[in-house]
Each structure stands twice: as C-alpha cells, then as structure tokens.
Amino acid sequence: xxxxxxxxxxxxxxxxxxxxxxxxxxxxxxxxxxxxxxxxxxxxxxxxxxxxxxxxxxxxxxxxxxxxxxxxxxxxxxxxxxxxxxxxxxxxxxxxxxxx
Amino acid sequence: xxxxxxxxxxxxxxxxxxxxxxxxxxxxxxxxxxxxxxxxxxxxxxxxxxxxxxxxxxxxxxxxxxxxxxxxxxxxxxxxxxxxxxxxxxxxxxxxxxxxxxxxxxxxxxxxxxxxxxxxxxxxxxxxxxxxxxxxxxxxxxxxxxxxxxxxxxxxxxxxxxxxxxxxxxxxxxxxxxxxxxxxxxxxxxxxxxxxxxxxxxxxxxxxxxxxxxxxxxxxxxxxxxxxxxxxxxxxxxxxxxxxx
Numbered sequence: 029x030x031x032x033x034x035x036x037x038x039x040x041x042x043x044x045x046x047x048x049x050x051x052x053x054x055x056x057x058x059x060x061x062x063x064x065x066x067x068x069x070x071x072x073x074x075x076x077x078x079x080x081x082x083x084x085x086x087x088x089x090x091x092x093x094x095x096x097x098x099x100x101x102x103x104x105x106x107x108x109x110x111x112x113x114x115x116x117x118x119x120x121x122x123x124x125x126x127x128x
Numbered sequence: 129x130x131x132x133x134x135x136x137x138x139x140x141x142x143x144x145x146x147x148x149x150x151x152x153x154x155x156x157x158x159x160x161x162x163x164x165x166x167x168x169x170x171x172x173x174x175x176x177x178x179x180x181x182x183x184x185x186x187x188x189x190x191x192x193x194x195x196x197x198x199x200x201x202x203x204x205x206x207x208x209x210x211x212x213x214x215x216x217x218x219x220x221x222x223x224x225x226x227x228x229x230x231x232x233x234x235x236x237x238x239x240x241x242x243x244x245x246x247x248x249x250x251x252x253x254x255x256x257x258x259x260x261x262x263x264x265x266x267x268x269x270x271x272x273x274x275x276x277x278x279x280x281x282x283x284x285x286x287x288x289x290x291x292x293x294x295x296x297x298x299x300x301x302x303x304x305x306x307x308x309x310x311x312x313x314x315x316x317x318x319x320x321x322x323x324x325x326x327x328x329x330x331x332x333x334x335x336x337x338x339x340x341x342x343x344x345x346x347x348x349x350x351x352x353x354x355x356x357x358x359x360x361x362x363x364x365x366x367x368x369x370x371x372x373x
Binding site: 031043053062068071080082107115117125 | 153154185189190214216223237240243295296297299303309318322324330351354355359
C-alpha cells in the first residue's frame, strides 16, 4: 500500500516539474549560473547512475564493463537510443555464454 | 506563427503518432529493464504500470525505485525526483519559448505532462510554433509502450532465464549512454563532466561513510556538487543554450 503513496509522490512531483515552467515562465531563464547548472545536471546525473551500477547489474562484472564500453562506442558513433540499448544487451548475452 | 491551424489538427496528430512509434518501440526494451529493477524492489505490475504512466522518466523512476527499495522517506523520494528530473525544467523552459502566447492553458498543461528526452527531441526539431496536437500524437504511440513494458518486466522478469534478465538489465544504462555520449562528443565540458560523474560515483561507492548513504541520495549529492562546480567554472553562453538543444 505504501508503494502507491511513493508512486503518487513521484507522479505529482514529476508532472508538476514539467508543467510549471511551460505554464508560468514566458521569458527565457536569464541567470547564467542557474542556466548552466540546469544544462549540466542531466549529463552528470545520468553518468553518476550508469557507473559503477552497470557492472553490478549483470551476472559477471566483466560483461558489465564490456557493455559500458560497447554502449559508449555505439553512442559515440551516433547510433540511436534503441540500437545502443540493444547492443549493450547483445554483448552481455553473448559474453555470458562463455563467462557464466 | 506561420503554421496554418484550422482543419490541420488531424494531420499533425498523425505526424506525431508516426514519429512517436519508433520511440515507443525503444521504450518497450528499456522499460522492460526498468521493470526488472522494479520487481527486485517489490513493486507489483499494476504499481509499475501506474508509475510509468504518471512519470514516464527512466532516470527519475530508476532513482525512485532504488529509494522505495531502501524504504526511504517521502521527502527523500520527492527531492530525488526533483533532482533527477531537473532537466525537464530546462526542456519545459525551452518549449515555453516556442509556444504561441495565445495557446490556452489546458493545452500547455497537457503538452507538459510528458516532456521527456525523446519526445522533446522530436518536438523541438519541428519548425515554427509548437503544435500541441503533434505532442498528443507522439504521446499516444509512445507512453503506452513505456507503461506496458514496465509491467511486462515485472511479470516476465520472474519467468525469464537469469541469462536474459542479466542481458536486459543493461538496456537502461545503454539508454543513458545514448543520451549523454553524443553531447559529450560535441562539447568537451560535457565530456569532462561525464568522466567526472563516472569517477566520483565509483569512488563514492568505495569510500567509508559515504558509501553507506542510500544510492539515490548519493546520486543527488554528487549531481548537485559536480553540476554547481561546473556551472561556476564553465558558465555557458546564453545563445549556446538554445542552439545546443
């Protein structure tokens, strides 16, 4: 039951965050520090969440590390979201046939 | 501004649906992996479906799930949700600049409901003022996949062989990489921040005391500290902001 309350909190906060600027702010954010901070946040937070978590997600640490490398290369080469995700899954599947 | 509005809603709606569909397919794989994480946190398929329908945010939901697993307080969950979804504030600001000032409030609210990396990407790429009907079309063919995939991950995570669960569980991180790596290639500061994020998070998981703090809370602390430092040392030029998006 408590999970529903958690989900309600997450849902309300997420939707409010998305809607407020769109409905209230009609002008560009002017503060340079705030603007830069908001710009950098997504990249930092996603990087922090990816590593080292990715190496604990798989059965073998090695396949997790290789998935990180393969995903980084695929994204660097400009593959779209779906292809990058699939190449990470694929390499883990193949490697763990030998590793696990 | 110059887009004809009358009678074109249906056409714009179907354009949105067409562009949203490949996003939906990508969501299916990624949300499946999110579902596996949710299952490990004791979340039921219905709860997962509801969470994904309300939030539709991979990183935000992921952090929320790790906090739920740790039985964190509601305040912690709310704060973590704000921080991990901060980028939506920026996207919402950017989109507000591209809206017809006369657009009624209910359209602004509905468009705002599902601002996320992918939908923002295809929406902002269109010329002229944003047409809410395009967003509605894109939502219709992407959000259901996200919610269904999450529920499927929770259900089938049980039935799948461990080998496949292990493989699927990296899809989420693959998606994160697909979001952060292309900008890092173009912008050396972003590249530096990505590498610093990796390093700081790794060190944080090892050192005593700090590693005892819940994973989600660690993510918030590291994100705020690194991003604030970067904003202080490498402030961005105003014009760059819009062009980069």
